[in-house]
Amino acid sequence: MTKEEELKRSKLLALSLLAGVCIVFVVTSLLPRGLWTDGLRAVSEAAMVGALADWFAVVALFRKVPIPFVSRHTAIIPNNKDRIADNLAGFVEDKFLKPESLAAVILKTDPATSVAAWLKEPANRSYLATHLAKLVPEILATADDARIQQLLKDALHAAIGKLDMAPTLGTVIGGLTRDGRHQELLDDGMRALIGLLNRPSTREVIAELIASWLKREHAAMELVLPTEWISDNGAVMIASTLNNIMENVAADKDHKLRLRFDEMVQSFVVRLQTDPAFIAKGEEFKHYLRDSETFNRYTLDLWRSVRDWIKADIDAEDSRLNAGVVQASAWLSEELLTHPEMRASLNQHLAGMARTLAPALSSFLTRHISDTVKAWDNKDMSRQIELNIGKDLQFIRVNGTLVGGMVGLLLYVVSTFVHAADIPVTVYADAGYPPYSYEKDGKPAGLYHDIVQAAFSHMQGYKIEVHTVPWKRGMALLKSGTGFALYPPYMNTKDEPWTWPYSQPLFEEHVVAYCRKDVIAAKPRKRWPEDFYGLTIGNNAGFIVGGEAFDAAVKAGHLRIEEGKDSETNIIKLGMKRIDCYINDRVSIQWTLNQLKASGKYHEGLAHAELAEAIQIAANQGYLGYTSRDKGRYTYKSDFVKQFDAAIQQMKRSGEMDTITRNFFKTHQ
Structure with a gap:
């Protein structure tokens, strides 16, 4: 990859990061406020500031930035080319080319010992001979050039x-x-x-x-x-x-x-x-x-003979010249390593040569550096410097973006802890409605629990605790106004007027009737509830899921309803033939039945009846329902409802809701 390509790639990376944080800032500014939304906005805002500041600093080195009051301090490198040339030449002279400095470096590094140690290795001697042999054809070709001759x-x-x-x-x-x-x-x-x-x-x-x-x-x-x-x-x-x-x-x-x-x-x-x-x-x-033409011809023939011999020898596997270089370097290495006084003398001579040659060399090099840089075109000079160090300068922009984001995150966290006065809120959850909402090891669990917890994490200003209760008790708390919110009721304002408002829908459930296979086989069961007249139907206590026609049939005595504590209780009763069918969400029934079979509590076809889905009754949404009888007790209710609904909407738009649902059913199959 060329330097031009590396620079373009680095610029693209820095620009992409800047564009990314700008997009995040715009999006989070349009979304409802929440813990994560505000945090991302703070991080992206600070990252933008850092990225733009470092962008200006990097660009100002090479180009003029037309911003009032500051533009004269931009294009720093082009505007100071001559001063840079003189300072660079002076720096090289002071730090690298002073006679005593060069001599001290030679004496300190002991080049004679280094060369001897390097030549001691057979591989290095072969390397030297091989590369010298590669130079010989070039030298011979130069000597054969008619103009050179x-x-x-x-x-x-x-x-x-x-x-x-x-x-x-x-x-x-x-x-x-x-x-x-x-x-x-x-x-x-x-x-x-x-x-x-x-x-x-x-x-x-x-x-x-x-x-x-x-x-x-x-x-x-x-x-x-x-x-x-x-x-x-x-x-x-x-x-x-x-x-x-x-x-x-x-x-x-x-x-x-x-x-x-x-x-x-x-x-x-x-x-x-x-x-x-x-x-x-x-x-x-x-x-x-x-x-004398004879003498000149003789010397030319002699040279050609020597040249041809050298070429043939170099190309031979057993080259004498190659072997001679190897032997000579081995001898030199041994002599230097065994005679410290010889090494010291050689180093001293090299140091003396450095002292003698350094002033003239220093004057020439510094003048050459200064004149060369001054002769450059301003734009070309800036371009050359940018090509060579621009990649690293672009990473300053990248680091500015990242550091700005981290500073923004730190400030946001500090401000959140300093200014936040979280309001304690208790939300109730059904303890017996697996896999949607249930109690496991004394803690709430289930799909609805995962959804509401994710939504709670997007909210600000609240310290929320979830307590599991039997469904009937949870509804009683809402009815009395002593419970703030409960999940997951279906929307039923007619029979449960004490529940209002409802949140944005959390998940769509499908209510079905699960019956014993012998009940299904007795007659066609295609109409609900007419084809189920005369049967005893199980229902979770406090649940109203059968629909208005079902409630009317129960009142008219066409059906008998028998309530159980939860899904597990009703399925056991169904298997023991104490009821004929059980109505609830399809996934909840299937999941609970599988759990009972896996734990050995349900032996289908043996101690318990074989069960099957008879009919789908309805499709209902699960919600977070709030009490409407709080009488102003929960002053934060309006803000809580607004933040929760905004969080659910954002989760649906971003795909987070689908991810939670997919992951839940993948791990609860």
Whole structure:
């Protein structure tokens, strides 16, 4: 991913966060107030402030922001380019290029030891050799370039043209003879010659030469004289004589031959520097080196041979050059590691070089940095800086959004705790209507409980407790006005006028008649309640779910109703054939029957009758119902009803209600 793409991606992330918190702020501002709504609004509002502030700070670095009174302090980088250039150059010079600083860094880091330790590893030596081998073809290609060759040739010819061959050679030899160093060379030569003459092979060669000379020059004497004896002894005599002479010369520093050699050398040096003949010979040789096509062709052929050999060697698996680099680096590593004084000396020399070169290098680099930056176009400079650090600057915007949101959350929590005076409220729930509303382990449970608790969490200003009671008692509390609210009644203002208002619908239930299978099989049961006349119908105490036609049939004596405490009681009675059918919500009946079977309390087809759904009677909504007979006791009633209904509406719009229902039935199957 390029820097341009990374910058765009970072900007998109920061902008998306800003847009997201703006949307949250707008949405929560339109929703009814509640704990979560107000909290989200506070968080999003603070996040917007943080995001916009950091957006301005980042943009102001690179561009002018046309806002009155503050615009002149924007586009900071373009407007201060020259000052940035000088300060950057000065910073580099002060912090990185001072001679003593460079020398101190070299002595502190001990590069000699680091290089030696690195070269100690075989893998590193191979790495070095491999990469040096990769450079050789480039160097050879450069040398093969016709223009480069011509440049080198011209430079060499110019150097040769300026050179006085004979005088220069005389000066060189004169320097070599200073302090008698040529006498040391003579001594070394004589020692080598003495050793050579003392070899049997050398004497055999001399004897063969003498014998050959006798045969060639004195063939007639070969018949009379012992040629082989003469040649062997002559060789010994010659070698011994020469040995004696050279040993005498070597032992005597003032030997006349040594003095003669000294005179010859000095005379030769003087002639090289002054003799026109020698100077002419030198000039002739110089012209030969410079102008001879034969010599130039020879050197070119020699170079090509060397070049081809190098190329072939580099490409070979057993490259000698590669092996040589490996061996040389291994030797260098060992020498440096075993000789601390050598490492210290090398580091000192490097530090000295740094001290010597630093001022010139520092001046050049700082001037180069300053001039380069000043030469940049303002927009291009801003763009380059933004491309290189803009990604991190965009994360400042991201962090500003997140930090602003956290600060907003903190302030909201603090203000909520400081200013809130939660009103205690008690809401009652049916204790015997599973799985919708029931008591489990002494605590309220069920689908309606999950729904109202979620709604309560969206409300502000109330501390709500839920108590479970038998349904009949809960209705009595509403009727007397001593109970504030109860769930989940169906809406029935005619028979229960003490319940008003009702909340937004919480859940749709389906009232059905569950009967024994033998009752269903006795005759068709397709009409309610006509096809059920003459039967005993079970009903939860206080429930009015059969409908007006059912209530009229009961009053007329066509049906008999028998109330039970809860769903479990009625299902057991149905299984024991004490009643014929039981009317309630379908899910509640099925869930309770499954629970009874699972716990071993109901043995369908054995101790208890087989049951089945006979008919669906109605579809009813469950509500949170409030008492209408409180006589002003609950001063908060209007606000509570408003907040609860707003929370239910929001839960339905957001999908939270569907999620609660889906999760509940998934875990209560």
